Amino acid sequence: MSLMGRFSVSLCLVVAGLLGAVNLQADTSSRLQLVATTGMIADVLREVGGDRVEVRGLMGPGVDPHLYRQTRSDVIAMTRADAVFWNGLYLEAQLEEFLERLGERSPVFAVAETVPQEARLADEEYTGQSDPHVWMDPGRWRYVVEAIRDALSELTPEHADVFDANADDYLAELEALDVYARKVIASVPESARVLVTAHDAFGYFGDAYDFEVLGIQGFSTESEAGLARIESLVDLLVVRDIGAIFVETSVSDRNIRALIEGAEARDHQVHIGGVLYSDAMGPLDSYEGTWLGMIDHNVSVIAKALGGDVPEGGRLGRLNRLEEAP
Incomplete structure (x- = not known):
């Protein structure tokens, strides 16, 4: 190809690139x-x-x-x-x-x-x-x-x-x-369908799937949990033999730790059943960072921790972790 021909091709490519941009x-x-x-x-x-x-x-x-x-x-x-x-x-x-x-x-x-x-x-x-x-x-x-x-x-x-x-x-x-969600939650024993979390963000979940939901704080994290609230929840954990409670990614786990310590003082062992997404989703560019993934995660973690039958990786096999939180 002649020099003029190569120049024409190059010019066309540059123009095409500019037009594309x-x-x-x-x-x-x-x-x-x-x-x-x-x-x-x-x-x-x-x-x-x-x-x-x-x-x-x-x-x-x-x-x-x-x-x-x-x-x-x-x-x-x-x-x-x-x-x-x-x-x-x-x-x-x-x-x-x-x-x-x-x-x-x-x-x-x-x-x-x-x-x-x-x-x-x-x-x-x-x-x-x-x-x-x-x-x-x-x-x-x-x-x-x-x-x-x-x-x-x-x-x-x-x-x-x-x-x-x-x-x-x-x-x-x-x-x-x-x-x-209805399928895996149906596999949780009815007596175990109690969800204890850092704040009361799971009311609609409980209403939809027949769970009793107990938040340490109210609907808003602006409200502070008083000592009386902590003590009443410790009593409930002991009396009803609840063994798993849940932390949330957008709320401090301070009150959850207080519940665990209070139960231990009463010779009742409670463990963290998992980390839930409540007011915010998971990491960006992850499945849990979508609404579908967030709810899949929550449903799967809750059901597994409370004795339900949950497939590996959740609904689509895409969940990164279903094991208990450290």
């Missing part, structure tokens, strides 16, 4: 720029929105949404976003005032508040408020998936068919997870 930039800029408060909501946005959305989650693994305060970069991201999605029901207590003001001029969606009132559990600490932890029950989380689908279709109606299809696929996975 421009098109990629255009594709990225045409996506909806979204912000989600919790990882659970961010995950659903990515699943339903697909390549039509760009999602920034504010709260990563191990972050407690009850106590989270927005940073300067969070404020900038939320004010620049095409829309902001939050749980509501007073989960993001420190962000609520800002999000309500932002909603007066920008699209802001409190997705958990789409769960019908009759399907919500009452917050026993605060009259007139609901338990915000609706993601713990696939049946209630379905309302959130549908609300996100509808919100995305409202923002970009031209892509509504894509969001519908993605949501249908995701809801099918949600239903399969619910079937799995």
